[in-house]
Amino acid sequence: MSSKTPSTKPDKKAEKKALEKAQKAAAEKAALKAVKKAQEKADRKAEAKFLKKAIAEDTALAKKAAKKAERKEAEKAAAKAKKELKQERALVKKQLTKAKEIAEKLAAKEARRAEKAVAKERELAAELAAAAADATAKLKAAKPAVVSKKTAAAKTPVVATEVVAKPVAAKKPAAAQTVGAKKSTAKKAAALPSIPVAKRAPASSARTPRRTGTSAVRASTEPSESWTMVALRSHAGATGVTGYSRLNKADLLAKLRGIDSLD
Numbered sequence: 001m002s003s004k005t006p007s008t009k010p011d012k013k014a015e016k017k018a019l020e021k022a023q024k025a026a027a028e029k030a031a032l033k034a035v036k037k038a039q040e041k042a043d044r045k046a047e048a049k050f051l052k053k054a055i056a057e058d059t060a061l062a063k064k065a066a067k068k069a070e071r072k073e074a075e076k077a078a079a080k081a082k083k084e085l086k087q088e089r090a091l092v093k094k095q096l097t098k099a100k101e102i103a104e105k106l107a108a109k110e111a112r113r114a115e116k117a118v119a120k121e122r123e124l125a126a127e128l129a130a131a132a133a134d135a136t137a138k139l140k141a142a143k144p145a146v147v148s149k150k151t152a153a154a155k156t157p158v159v160a161t162e163v164v165a166k167p168v169a170a171k172k173p174a175a176a177q178t179v180g181a182k183k184s185t186a187k188k189a190a191a192l193p194s195i196p197v198a199k200r201a202p203a204s205s206a207r208t209p210r211r212t213g214t215s216a217v218r219a220s221t222e223p224s225e226s227w228t229m230v231a232l233r234s235h236a237g238a239t240g241v242t243g244y245s246r247l248n249k250a251d252l253l254a255k256l257r258g259i260d261s262l263d
Contacts, residue, residue: 117228117230223253223256229252232253233252241256
């Protein structure tokens with residue numbers, strides 16, 4: 001009986017099968033790898049697209065939030081400015097009210113002071129008028145006595161001294177003539193009796209102008225350097241002068257004197 005021995009020749013079919021199997025496995029592996037790579041690429045692309053969209057949305061939201069914040073800040077700043085403006089207006093109104101009150105108080109005080117000054121001036125004018133009337137009455141009472149004195153002085157006789165004519169003598173030297181004249185004059189003066197000479201009233205007293213009561217009152221009430229500004233302004237207001245509140249003392253005094261000189 002013959003026994004079969006195993007053949008040492010390579011099995012071509014098996015090798016072919018193994019090769020095909022290996023190629024198939026490699027192809028499948030390459031296909032899986034390509035699919036995986038394509039899937040990863042698609043995933044990266046989708047992720048990039050998603051990220052881009054998300055970034056755009058976030059940017060839009062950020063811009064919107066920034067605009068909202070800016071608008072809110074602007075509204076807040078506007079409200080603050082409006083509040084400050086309101087406070088400033090209230091402060092200005094308060095200051096104006098206070099200034100008006102102060103001005104009214106000062107005006108009232110000045111008016112009271114002017115009234116007091118006018119009353120004082122009127123009282124002084126009344127006193128001066130009374131003094132002038134008293135002086136006029138005294139002058140009228142003293143006038144007859146002065147007239148009687150003048151009449152008595154006029155009736156007093158004036159004694160005239162006798163003039164003695166000198167005899168004409170021969171001419172003498174100037175020195176001797178002077179000495180002789182002096183001696184003869186002294187002798188004659190000693191020989192004459194003493195004759196009382198009547199005294200006359202001085203002529204200047206009759207011609208001296210006397211100040212009447214009206215002129216005395218006028219002189220005392222005319223503005224002078226001794227007057228205060230209140231008195232000058234009161235006098236200016238009483239005489240109808242305009243714009244005296246803007247003048248100083250010298251100008252106001254000159255203006256009042258000019259007006260008084262025209263009356």
